[in-house]
Amino acid sequence: xxxxxxxxxxxxxxxxxxxxxxxxxxxxxxxxxxxxxxxxxxxxxxxxxxxxxxxxxxxxxxxxxxxxxxxxxxxxxxxxxxxxxxxxxxxxxxxxxxxxxxxxxxxxxxxxxxxxxxxxxxxxxxxxxxxxxxxxxxxxxxxxxxxxxxxxxxxxxxxxxxxxxxxxxxxxxxxxxxxxxxxxxxxxxxxxxxxxxxxxxxxx
Amino acid sequence: xxxxxxxxxxxxxxxxxxxxxxxxxxxxxxxxxxxxxxxxxxxxxxxxxxxxxxxxxxxxxxxxxxxxxxxxxxxxxxxxxxxxxxxxxxxxxxxxxxxxxxxxxxxxxxxxxxxxxxxxxxxxxxxxxxxxxxxxxxxxxxxxxxxxxxxxxxxxxxxxxxxxxxxxxxxxxxxxxxxxxxxxxxxxxxxxxxxxxxxxxxxx
Numbered sequence: 001x002x003x004x005x006x007x008x009x010x011x012x013x014x015x016x017x018x019x020x021x022x023x024x025x026x027x028x029x030x031x032x033x034x035x036x037x038x039x040x041x042x043x044x045x046x047x048x049x050x051x052x053x054x055x056x057x058x059x060x061x062x063x064x065x066x067x068x069x070x071x072x073x074x075x076x077x078x079x080x081x082x083x084x085x086x087x088x089x090x091x092x093x094x095x096x097x098x099x100x101x102x103x104x105x106x107x108x109x110x111x112x113x114x115x116x117x118x119x120x121x122x123x124x125x126x127x128x129x130x131x132x133x134x135x136x137x138x139x140x141x142x143x144x145x146x147x148x149x150x151x152x153x154x155x156x157x158x159x160x161x162x163x164x165x166x167x168x169x170x171x172x173x174x175x176x177x178x179x180x181x182x183x184x185x186x187x188x189x190x191x192x193x194x195x196x197x198x199x200x201x202x203x204x
Numbered sequence: 205x206x207x208x209x210x211x212x213x214x215x216x217x218x219x220x221x222x223x224x225x226x227x228x229x230x231x232x233x234x235x236x237x238x239x240x241x242x243x244x245x246x247x248x249x250x251x252x253x254x255x256x257x258x259x260x261x262x263x264x265x266x267x268x269x270x271x272x273x274x275x276x277x278x279x280x281x282x283x284x285x286x287x288x289x290x291x292x293x294x295x296x297x298x299x300x301x302x303x304x305x306x307x308x309x310x311x312x313x314x315x316x317x318x319x320x321x322x323x324x325x326x327x328x329x330x331x332x333x334x335x336x337x338x339x340x341x342x343x344x345x346x347x348x349x350x351x352x353x354x355x356x357x358x359x360x361x362x363x364x365x366x367x368x369x370x371x372x373x374x375x376x377x378x379x380x381x382x383x384x385x386x387x388x389x390x391x392x393x394x395x396x397x398x399x400x401x402x403x404x405x406x407x408x
Binding site: 121125 | 252261263281287292295296299301331334
């Protein structure tokens, strides 16, 4: 049986009983890629394939209350703009760094999804010899791609020059490696990393 | 002229005028190593020596209020136990991962400062071929050491076996590389990394 993405069977049945089809909200769909990557990274960690974590959301803490001796409650904080990409870690002794974004658009990936300082950070990691890429999911098509940072940078420069506001789906398809999706690992992006960066088993 | 640690000249003179010697509080001293590392990592980034960042503090966000359209205020959140070490990044194309701790104790470094899951994380990174270490500062002595993870692990096992509750200062001195402290970089730990991991310029 096929459940809606991001919804667990029990949640699904509960929701079917009370409010049919109301549980798949757009906000939840936006969380799908992140959740899938959490599950994937956990699988990679458990199978000793890699150590890759999502960084915590950066928050500016303004006030902390101590209702009891051992409990600290943050009662005023604000979201900060992240200064790095969301994911990094180690794979085959190499530093790995990536950003993951999804779009509902079926024909293009709009740059509005990417922050300039995240690109700056990835560029620095790329220049220091890291494995750097973007994971781009077209959620309406249920297709996920790994685009190496070097390829992305060409498109990004067109964006900075004002020539383009998005990357066309066909350019992503031709300039990226499609990521196999399954049960476990959910989004097997390291196999795509192997194909691109470790041809014949050696780093290139 | 030598200023108290963590205090900028202007702050110092202002404080001298109104409340002499009152500005160096214990709470501030606890922040010193973290602040010094922020400044150091920023210096490494600006000089293209490495890309190393402190991870944001992990926070469980429970409720977000939207007092206006563009402003999101977190009004209920709690600190989460970190599942990784605080610092990671890339240096000389290598993955680097470390935890930084300070103690006011002059003769030993108590393990109570280190969380088991942080050690587990560092062990995983170490086994995957990363450069992994601890930065340990004896704040009362104004001495900071870099202890390679492999050395630390021997002491940690004694702790898990119930044999030791701390690492003696002399063992840290003999099993670590002292970190040169100065104006810029404030805590030049990458020079210590060079001495330990890149003897003759090559990774070993």
